Amino acid sequence: MPREIAFGDALVPGLLVFFVLALLAMWVFDSLAGRFGLYRFVWHPPLFRVAIFVCVFGAFALFLN
Amino acid sequence: MSTAGTTSRMPITRQALAETMREEASIWLFVAKTLTALFVAGWIAMRVDLPSPSTAMITTLIVANRQSGLVLAKSFYRGLGTFAGAAGAIAMVATFPQQRDLLLVALSLWIGLCAGGATLYRNFKAYAFVLAGYTAAIVALPVIDNPPGVFDSAVARLSEVLLGVLVSGVISDVVFPTRMRDVLRRTARDQFAHFIDFIRASFAGTVPRGAMENAHLRFVRDAVTLEDLRSSVIFADADARARSNHLRLFNQRFMAASTTFQSLHHLINRLKRAHRERAADTLVRFYRPVSDALDTPIDAGVAARVLLPRLVAARNGMGASRATLRVELDDAQDLRDFDTGASLLLRFVDELHDYIETAASLQTPRVIAGSVERVRFDRGNDFLGAGIATLRTTLTMLALGVYWIESAWPQGAGALLNATIFAGLFATIPNPTRATWDLTWGYFIGMVLGFFCNFFVLTQLEGYGLLVAGTFPFIVTGVALMASPRWAGLGLGWALGLVYILAFKNMQVYDPAHFINDAIAQIVGLLAAAVSFLLIPPAIGSPWLRRRQLARLRAQVALAAEAPLPGLRHRFESVNHDLISQVAAQTTPGSVDSRALFAWALAVHETGRALIELRHDMARRGVPSTLRPYLDGALRDLARFYEKPDVAGYLLARDAVATAIAGVGEHGDSGHLIEHLHLVRMALLDGESILAAYMPDAPLSKEIAHAS
Numbered sequence: 001m002p003r004e005i006a007f008g009d010a011l012v013p014g015l016l017v018f019f020v021l022a023l024l025a026m027w028v029f030d031s032l033a034g035r036f037g038l039y040r041f042v043w044h045p046p047l048f049r050v051a052i053f054v055c056v057f058g059a060f061a062l063f064l065n
Numbered sequence: 066m067s068t069a070g071t072t073s074r075m076p077i078t079r080q081a082l083a084e085t086m087r088e089e090a091s092i093w094l095f096v097a098k099t100l101t102a103l104f105v106a107g108w109i110a111m112r113v114d115l116p117s118p119s120t121a122m123i124t125t126l127i128v129a130n131r132q133s134g135l136v137l138a139k140s141f142y143r144g145l146g147t148f149a150g151a152a153g154a155i156a157m158v159a160t161f162p163q164q165r166d167l168l169l170v171a172l173s174l175w176i177g178l179c180a181g182g183a184t185l186y187r188n189f190k191a192y193a194f195v196l197a198g199y200t201a202a203i204v205a206l207p208v209i210d211n212p213p214g215v216f217d218s219a220v221a222r223l224s225e226v227l228l229g230v231l232v233s234g235v236i237s238d239v240v241f242p243t244r245m246r247d248v249l250r251r252t253a254r255d256q257f258a259h260f261i262d263f264i265r266a267s268f269a270g271t272v273p274r275g276a277m278e279n280a281h282l283r284f285v286r287d288a289v290t291l292e293d294l295r296s297s298v299i300f301a302d303a304d305a306r307a308r309s310n311h312l313r314l315f316n317q318r319f320m321a322a323s324t325t326f327q328s329l330h331h332l333i334n335r336l337k338r339a340h341r342e343r344a345a346d347t348l349v350r351f352y353r354p355v356s357d358a359l360d361t362p363i364d365a366g367v368a369a370r371v372l373l374p375r376l377v378a379a380r381n382g383m384g385a386s387r388a389t390l391r392v393e394l395d396d397a398q399d400l401r402d403f404d405t406g407a408s409l410l411l412r413f414v415d416e417l418h419d420y421i422e423t424a425a426s427l428q429t430p431r432v433i434a435g436s437v438e439r440v441r442f443d444r445g446n447d448f449l450g451a452g453i454a455t456l457r458t459t460l461t462m463l464a465l466g467v468y469w470i471e472s473a474w475p476q477g478a479g480a481l482l483n484a485t486i487f488a489g490l491f492a493t494i495p496n497p498t499r500a501t502w503d504l505t506w507g508y509f510i511g512m513v514l515g516f517f518c519n520f521f522v523l524t525q526l527e528g529y530g531l532l533v534a535g536t537f538p539f540i541v542t543g544v545a546l547m548a549s550p551r552w553a554g555l556g557l558g559w560a561l562g563l564v565y566i567l568a569f570k571n572m573q574v575y576d577p578a579h580f581i582n583d584a585i586a587q588i589v590g591l592l593a594a595a596v597s598f599l600l601i602p603p604a605i606g607s608p609w610l611r612r613r614q615l616a617r618l619r620a621q622v623a624l625a626a627e628a629p630l631p632g633l634r635h636r637f638e639s640v641n642h643d644l645i646s647q648v649a650a651q652t653t654p655g656s657v658d659s660r661a662l663f664a665w666a667l668a669v670h671e672t673g674r675a676l677i678e679l680r681h682d683m684a685r686r687g688v689p690s691t692l693r694p695y696l697d698g699a700l701r702d703l704a705r706f707y708e709k710p711d712v713a714g715y716l717l718a719r720d721a722v723a724t725a726i727a728g729v730g731e732h733g734d735s736g737h738l739i740e741h742l743h744l745v746r747m748a749l750l751d752g753e754s755i756l757a758a759y760m761p762d763a764p765l766s767k768e769i770a771h772a773s
Contacts, residue, residue: 010216034303045303046133046238 003064014064022057029056091131091243092548098240099129099544102233103564104533110228111529111571116221118569124229126560129237131548134245134301136237138189140230141300146193147226150179150200151219158205162212168205169466175201177459180489181451188296195489198458200226202485206478238301246302249294253315256287257424260323261359261372264417267330268356277330282663284323288316289646311427318420320642325413328671332406332744335751344402347390351403352410354379354386355417370425373418380414405743412678450610454492457601461488465593476586483590488597500554501595507543507558508591512584514539514559515566523567524575532569539563562587611648611658618644618662618669622707625673626700630684634677641670664755669707671748676700679741686737695721695728696738703745715749715759722746 004011029052032038039045102125110118128139153175161168179198183191204222208214263280295313299306336345358379359372387407394400462485469477487504491497522535540563546556566584568574618641625637648662680700688696702721706714722745729739749756 030303031306034305034307037304039304044239046242046301050235050239 015061018060018063019057022053022060025056026053092545094241094243095129095131095548096541096544098236099125099233099547100537100541101240102129102229102236103540105236106229106232107569108529109232110225111569114571115225115228116570117225118571119564119567120222120225121229121232122564122569123561124226125233126544126547126557126564128230128233129544129547131243132245132248132297133237133242134297137234137300138297139192140234142189142193143196144227144230146196147200147223149193149197151204151223153197154201154204155215155219157201158208158212158215165209165470168209169470170463172202172205173459173462173466176462176485176489177455177457180458180492181455183489183492184451184454185448188293192490195492198489199482199486202462202482206482209478242301244302245294245298246305249291249298249305249312252287252291252294253312253424253427256284256291256319259287260284260319264326265356265359268352268359277327278660278663278667281323281327281667282659284319285645285663288320288642291316292646308427311423315420315423315427317638317642318416318423321638322413322416322420324667324670325409325416325674327667328674328744328748329406329409329413331667331671331751331754332409332747334753335747336402336406338752341399341402343394343396344399344406347394347399347403348406348410351383351386351390351407354382355410355414370428372421373425376414376418376421380411380418383411383414401739401743405740405747408740409744449613453601457597458485458488458492460601461485461593461597465590474586476582479583479586480590480593483587484593484597487591487594491594491598497598498595501591501598503552503554504558504561505588505591505595507555507560508562508587509558510555511543511559511562511564512566512587515563516580516584518563519567519580520575520577523573536563536567608658611662614644614648615662615665616708618665619707619710621669622673622676623704625676626680626704630677630680633680637673637677641666641673661755668748668755672703672707672745675741675744675748676703679738679745682737682741688738689732692728692732695725699725699742699745710756710759712759712761715756716761719746719749722749 003014005014005017006012026049030049039048042048103122106121106125107118110121115121124143128136128143130136130139157168157171157175161171176198179194183194183198185191186194200222204219205215208218267277291312295305295309295316299309305312333345333348336342336348355376358375391400391403394403462481465477465481465484468474469481474480487501491500494500518536518539523532526532526535540560543556543559543563546552547560549556565587566580621637621641621644624640625633628636645663645666648659648666679696683696699718699721702714702718706718722742726739726742726746729742748754751757752760
């Protein structure tokens, strides 16, 4: 994945695209976890969510070259 | 005696102290979190070299709230609105790149339409609309002389806002979050307990109409609060999001049950006033099983589920006792009153059962996915009110725009922006002039302090750490004021004005002349917004809109009488609910307006529900063709009377219902219809209801007695 992506000739940072993708992935994970009550096993759900997001976003960012 | 007094007073004092301390702690936690978010956002914005870090900082101030859920909800909609606004700005500048005047007109129209759209939505959705409007102005105005720069301007604005949103979202959700889920859970549980308690208490003895109406008002406001909470909590809490539909259903069923309960209570009161003691007493005896069934302590620990089997048993018992109680009555009118009351009561018990069932399933720790029916809400919107908001915002913007162009005022864009922002932002609240005034004072204070801060303190300092230390004493009071309900507007203005006028950049500019000009432009913009609210008063909260809402509410009876049947019950309930919640949000509790509206709402609900049930029965079991004209006539006359209430219409409707009742009486096989008609008739003749104003003479108890 290149560092900058052209959307209609406007250059958009690849990281931004990954950020949006990471948000989407996070949203899916979050609604699944909410539906099955997984957050009950976590001490501090928001902190957990932020941590998961950092992991997901960081993993996505590895695709940049 | 005295020792007992002091010992009982001591814990109260300690408790009050603890309460105060907790409140103070919560305020200062809010201040600490807001300021942290503010300065962290500013620092990151400067690090990544965004053109105006102060936008990110202002964003953190705007979304600041003591409840984490509200911060996330507002952030979400702020993000959405900014996206839409930036896209709109790019489209408009691309359409009129060289036509300053046309661009200004297009921009005014866009902002006006957004402000109008905002009045059609509730909560933060309205905010997103307003934001989409003025973001376009923020993006487009600075590049009005340099159209190719619009894309960069849009991207910069978007990144700054999103950065601010992200920082405050993370900080408010991670650092000592105030869990709104607990508030939501407590509210729902309190609502449930209050309601059950109230039913039990009023079954035990009679409650005067005033107290009953007050209780109903409180229930409606509870329902509205719960709905507001629900719409915000879903952003903070995945668990709550999974139950969101459940909660809606819970609220809807609550509204239905509480209104039917009120009709039932008024029915019995009416009977008692008309000295029809026997029918009333028999009804009271008939519903005794229900009050026995509910007579069990419901504490937080005990689930609502325990009530369900008891209620089912009570309902079965009532089905059996109905026949035996009926035998005791010999008078034909008593029998008919009893039948009417009994069917209303059975309907109430069914609704109560549904309500308790939803409450019980809400209390289970795990949600069964997709187990609940989706509830859709129809809105009772007023498009004329939206049109007025559109007109006002567009005119404000155009007037200032013309002034700006004609006077060639260098700071005109700033004034224009501020006027648009607040004309749009405050279009959806009940008392915008007052709010704008508070905010203007806050801005003024913030800017005066900003002057000292900028030219006497910040010039001596070097580096971001010292900048934070130098700004902190000036801003902390403003942020603390934001936490108090009374001074929230002033505090917000204070903090916003200060951060705006300091205009932090990587290369801080110190230019007193520009500073003062800018400050004046901001204040002029705010005052222009205040003037626009005076010249074209907001529709929301005005007597005019209230009259329209009232007409809309009464037209609900026509809807019940004439609209196609499929889905009508739900449509009727949800539009009623939406109208009532708008009224509840826009009037002060206990005012004459709010009482009149609720009295109408009750009459409309009672009659409308009875008409819908009547039409369902007519459709299900068929009506003899000789009877149909009477029933249709009654439906039509009732619809016309509620649409345009006057004495003549009242008489027509009353006589039409009486004729229909007589007609049904002649056809022995259509007896099931008579209960509904009878209920409508009794509501029409109730001398204490809002309809009393249209009765030709003071209704005699005799006449109510002859209602059957």
